[in-house]
Amino acid sequence: MHFHTYFEINEFTGQDVHALQAAHPLHDAVRVAGRLHQPTVPLAQVQRPAGHVMPIDVLWWGPGLVQTSTLTTANGMFEVDLATPPQRATMVKISASTPHIHMTATHELGHVMDHLLKVHLIGPAHVTTEQGLYASEALHSALHPWWTAVQSTAVYQILHATQRNRVRFGEVSRGLTLDSPAECFACSFAQLVATDTQNPTFLAELQILQKARSPRYWSDAEFVPVGDAMRALFTRLGW
Numbered sequence: 001m002h003f004h005t006y007f008e009i010n011e012f013t014g015q016d017v018h019a020l021q022a023a024h025p026l027h028d029a030v031r032v033a034g035r036l037h038q039p040t041v042p043l044a045q046v047q048r049p050a051g052h053v054m055p056i057d058v059l060w061w062g063p064g065l066v067q068t069s070t071l072t073t074a075n076g077m078f079e080v081d082l083a084t085p086p087q088r089a090t091m092v093k094i095s096a097s098t099p100h101i102h103m104t105a106t107h108e109l110g111h112v113m114d115h116l117l118k119v120h121l122i123g124p125a126h127v128t129t130e131q132g133l134y135a136s137e138a139l140h141s142a143l144h145p146w147w148t149a150v151q152s153t154a155v156y157q158i159l160h161a162t163q164r165n166r167v168r169f170g171e172v173s174r175g176l177t178l179d180s181p182a183e184c185f186a187c188s189f190a191q192l193v194a195t196d197t198q199n200p201t202f203l204a205e206l207q208i209l210q211k212a213r214s215p216r217y218w219s220d221a222e223f224v225p226v227g228d229a230m231r232a233l234f235t236r237l238g239w
């Protein structure tokens with residue numbers, strides 16, 4: 001079963017939720033990203049022990065409505081409702097004002113994968129507000145080769161230095177660190193989808209993001225060891 005079949009894509013206008021029109025690019029983004037994976041471990045078996053509601057909602061979220069806890073607008077978010085077990089709703093929100101629909105959606109699906117990895121490798125009991133949502137945050141040993149590869153890239157080192165200065169000068173809260181393992185995992189996943197599918201829309205968006213003033217994505221050459229390590233992780237798990 002393909003990964004993309006675990007998602008249900010809808011639109012939230014601010015008033016109600018309804019099916020997103022079939023031709024919308026968000027459908028294409030989730031389909032392309034999801035086809036990369038044909039898990040031999042059914043992801044539903046990973047998700048149900050965590051008490052999640054299936055499927056995972058992907059919502060095209062009205063302009064300006066996606067906000068982080070600090071009220072800055074975001075292109076996308078992944079949320080797990082930890083307050084109401086056993087029926088924990090998981091949700092991806094994609095802002096209708098994001099300029100990069102495919103890469104944004106796939107970055108958020110990367111957070112979903114990281115979360116499912118935590119449930120699979122460490123166990124649903126360890127998915128809590130205190131312990132966090134992600135295998136990458138816990139730096140589980142299965143992720144060590146990938147994290148080592150990330151840390152030796154120039155992109156990571158620049159992000160890390162920039163982030164330290166931004167925190168020092170009070171520009172961002174500590175919770176929103178672009179150099180965190182969770183953010184690097186989501187970016188790695190999105191870039192892996194672009195690289196491995198060679199989908200032209202993904203590649204065009206990736207090229208823009210690679211040239212951004214403060215890039216979070218790697219050059220093609222620098223990404224090779226990062227992508228290899230992430231691919232090896234999924235292959236070993238049968239995802």
Ligand SMILES: [Zn+2]
Pocket residue numbers: 107111182183186
């Ligand atoms: Zn993110």
